Amino acid sequence: MARFFSIDYVERATLRDGTPVVLRLLTPEDKPILAAGFAHLSQPARYARFLAPKSSLSEDELRYLTEVDQESHVAIGAVCEAGDGHGNPVGAGIARFVRIADEHATAEAAIAVADDMQGHGLGKLLFLRLCAAAAERGIQRFRCEVLGSNTQMTALLASIAPERTVATGGGVMSIEMQLPNVLATEPPSSEPPPGPMYKLLRAAADNAVEWTEAVRRFWRRDP
Numbered sequence: 671m672a673r674f675f676s677i678d679y680v681e682r683a684t685l686r687d688g689t690p691v692v693l694r695l696l697t698p699e700d701k702p703i704l705a706a707g708f709a710h711l712s713q714p715a716r717y718a719r720f721l722a723p724k725s726s727l728s729e730d731e732l733r734y735l736t737e738v739d740q741e742s743h744v745a746i747g748a749v750c751e752a753g754d755g756h757g758n759p760v761g762a763g764i765a766r767f768v769r770i771a772d773e774h775a776t777a778e779a780a781i782a783v784a785d786d787m788q789g790h791g792l793g794k795l796l797f798l799r800l801c802a803a804a805a806e807r808g809i810q811r812f813r814c815e816v817l818g819s820n821t822q823m824t825a826l827l828a829s830i831a832p833e834r835t836v837a838t839g840g841g842v843m844s845i846e847m848q849l850p851n852v853l854a855t856e857p858p859s860s861e862p863p864p865g866p867m868y869k870l871l872r873a874a875a876d877n878a879v880e881w882t883e884a885v886r887r888f889w890r891r892d893p
């Protein structure tokens with residue numbers, strides 16, 4: 671069956687701060703944009719994305735991240751419509767999933783948004799599109815490895831997926847979520863109103879509550 675998220679998929683969106691972006695699937699030709707985007711990513715954002723200190727991407731890693739089959743490994747990228755002012759595209763964010771070989775309906779998902787673009791809705795938009803692309807490929811669950819301190823990502827997941835389980839170890843949370851039933855064209859603002867757990871996470875991310883072990887325990891839902 672024809673995919674909505676195919677190589678023809680192009681979506682224009684305007685972020686909350688007015689920045690126009692274009693979303694599309696990654697291609698092997700995106701290596702320079704991805705490399706430049708990585709170079710501009712702050713160390714904390716790199717650590718949050720790769721769960722390890724990372725100073726550069728090797729050629730092999732660039733190949734792995736861009737030469738994807740868009741079936742078992744799907745990558746959706748966003749570029750700033752305005753570019754760098756010299757006609758070159760500027761990467762704004764990438765969300766991807768990789769199907770887990772021996773768990774056919776589960777995929778590992780990861781996302782990164784450029785530091786200066788964060789907080790304007792791009793992460794949520796990319797992740798919603800990733801969910802829809804995964805669903806049309808028969809994926810039912812995402813697993814995300816997230817730093818225990820990463821309240822932005824945990825709040826993002828809480829705002830999208832009410833059904834989640836969390837396993838923790840070594841400062842990393844393995845969050846497994848049932849894919850929400852979202853349209854491929856779902857506007858992020860049409861999401862159902864957030865529940866109390868989301869509000870707690872949001873407050874924690876805003877430092878309105880102390881992110882203590884007690885709060886973590888309250889939030890955790892073991893399988």
Ligand SMILES: CC(C)(COP(=O)(O)OP(=O)(O)OC[C@H]1O[C@@H](n2cnc3c(N)ncnc32)[C@H](O)[C@@H]1OP(=O)(O)O)[C@@H](O)C(=O)NCCC(=O)NCCS
Pocket residue numbers: 714715716718719779780781782783784787788789790791792793794795814815816817820821822823825826827829872875876
């Ligand atoms: C996590 C990340 C992708 C979020 O991207 P983003 O574009 O900033 O996210 P959005 O603006 O779409 O926000 C989505 C939700 O996240 C939460 N959130 C994001 N930033 C937040 C902040 N500073 N404070 C509180 N909540 C925040 C909110 O729930 C928000 O939903 P809302 O805007 O409807 O309230 C981004 O912070 C990032 O790239 N971090 C580094 C890499 C990383 O951590 N990856 C995750 C592990 S794979």
